[in-house]
Amino acid sequence: MSTSSDPFIRDCAAVREKSPLVHCITNYVAMGINANALLAVGASPLMSFCPEEMEEIVGIASALVVNIGCLDRHEIEGMKIAAATAHRLGKPWVLDPVGAGASRIRTQTSLDLIRDSHPSVIRGNASEIMCLAGEQITSRGVDTSVLSSDAVEAAKALAISSGAVVSMSGPVDYITDGTTVLTIANGHPLMSRITAMGCTASVITGAFIAAGEDTLTAARNAMALMGIAGERAAERASGTGSMEMHFIDELSTFEPSDYARSIRI
Amino acid sequence: MSTSSDPFIRDCAAVREKSPLVHCITNYVAMGINANALLAVGASPLMSFCPEEMEEIVGIASALVVNIGCLDRHEIEGMKIAAATAHRLGKPWVLDPVGAGASRIRTQTSLDLIRDSHPSVIRGNASEIMCLAGEQITSRGVDTSVLSSDAVEAAKALAISSGAVVSMSGPVDYITDGTTVLTIANGHPLMSRITAMGCTASVITGAFIAAGEDTLTAARNAMALMGIAGERAAERASGTGSMEMHFIDELSTFEPSDYARSIRI
């Protein structure tokens, strides 16, 4: 297997080489770790939610990530302008529908963004994906109470109805365009005990779809990178504080060919 | 002493077992460490300050924490709806009156929340507690310039007038319902050189009053956990950066029976 023929190695190299500028409208909990994760993998973060500059900022960015974790009326306005601008300019963008199902405004904002501005990727946990696919579940905030394997059909349905790649994280991650379903079995339970890990998966996905050739493949490679970095970090962690530090260290130093051999599907 | 008869061990076990969903309206400085601290002790954090979803979010939460650290008009609206909803639904909630005394809007917002929505616990430093108790002091932002021991009478008076348990942090923490005064002498000076440690004490208090049986005891146990984790972290710290990491590691791995033996009053 040559370096260039492996899609994971190729996408990681593309992120480092192109250093895509990823514009993030993300929640306040996640901003620091999201910016550091993007810098670690070789991308450039830009955080802004000011409606007045949304068109200019999206115009210079390579990809957009909209995370509805800390939404309010003012931010929703910024999110909608940003997403519409990305769609109009043909720039790839990721929707992270944090807490969809936990409140009407979260569910409705997610559905509005999907309907009006067609995200390239919808990345969430099983309860969020099932909520957006129209399944009746009860959400417990941002946690997932549904096993991913039960939700694969919902993910496929949402991919078909929205036209987006759906990337659903859990003990096994499912990434689907509605027809093909890819899986990533990497990861570690400690990852769910650090805040904003899902949000970080979304911004890494943004970097990969900006630099990669194929959205489905790039979204899958982003989840593989997250999962393996989490496994490696957990080996050295003495708790969840050092887990976060080692995770960022991994993202900033990993060897793509080494990681490629660790992918489990 | 059996495990079940020790209130500290019992409350720690209850937090881990029940994993209470703690809704935090906290300041932007504290959001990351607060979410990670809650996850570390076994609780589930949910951060939102959007007025439109406050009633739904409080409805699914086990406890609410309102921290006025980064207040503005819009957030004050969300705080008031959240606190009123918690009071109406009988859910326990913690007020952290950050910087009360430093500006009129901080003092007034704190007093409004206490009068209208009756917090279960008011957790602050001595200058904040004395301000809310009506004592004349000059505040120097979020620092405390008053020794806790001088402020115990103010804490008791505030507990009686508000009906809340008052948890006042300092070199010695005082926790009182106006009649009984409990003390915790654990802690380390390095803790005051990490931002948002007081805010973290408030969210941990939120988790403990959600899972514990008695508010006064639970508030005291939360402060004991904070103090001992700080002492243990300081033993391994090489500065304030590693202090923060070791502190979260401690919260995520501590042995309740071991910590119970380290409580100093």
Added chain:
Amino acid sequence: MSTSSDPFIRDCAAVREKSPLVHCITNYVAMGINANALLAVGASPLMSFCPEEMEEIVGIASALVVNIGCLDRHEIEGMKIAAATAHRLGKPWVLDPVGAGASRIRTQTSLDLIRDSHPSVIRGNASEIMCLAGEQITSRGVDTSVLSSDAVEAAKALAISSGAVVSMSGPVDYITDGTTVLTIANGHPLMSRITAMGCTASVITGAFIAAGEDTLTAARNAMALMGIAGERAAERASGTGSMEMHFIDELSTFEPSDYARSIRI
């Protein structure tokens, strides 16, 4: 050379002794690390952007730092009140024009703040400084695409037109009042792979101009401290996650006389 005669040692001691209260209107990405960096060097942070309390908060602070990283209409209002109050009260203040040139609202807000409220120090990267000096460049978000050495003339021109000390960071930092140009060659490439390092330089600058005697010298000493702490942290770092931790550890434990010997100009 006696301790008191070295300006770096003298300024570091002054920060630790006076513990200036630094009021920061900073972006949400930077808030945590900025507060921890200020605490580490011995200063006291206070974060607030609430227009209603701006005059009171600036009144009790020793210095103000305005960082436009996450601006919106509401925050711009708070920034302008805070800067005007600092100017009126004769308190030193630092402007960090994050992303000036990336959008019209960022450029215009920076120019308004300079014209109306006369910052003591403008601290930015080369692309931001050149934008404010009126040079035509294309900005790529918050990154700098211009070598600092090419921009020294722009920095001098901006210092003269604004009356501020201009502190321009890059592989070599240039600090100028328009006549004298000081340089600091310390630093490490890993620093640019951690988010909010520029913002951190700005708040450290705020602490130093609050405690030091001379603005130009204090601004230069702040950059020296940043650069040397970064070099020392990089020696021990295993990636960008541990780099950030070691950097804060350095700021909280450094020996001024040791660092003074490491300054490269």
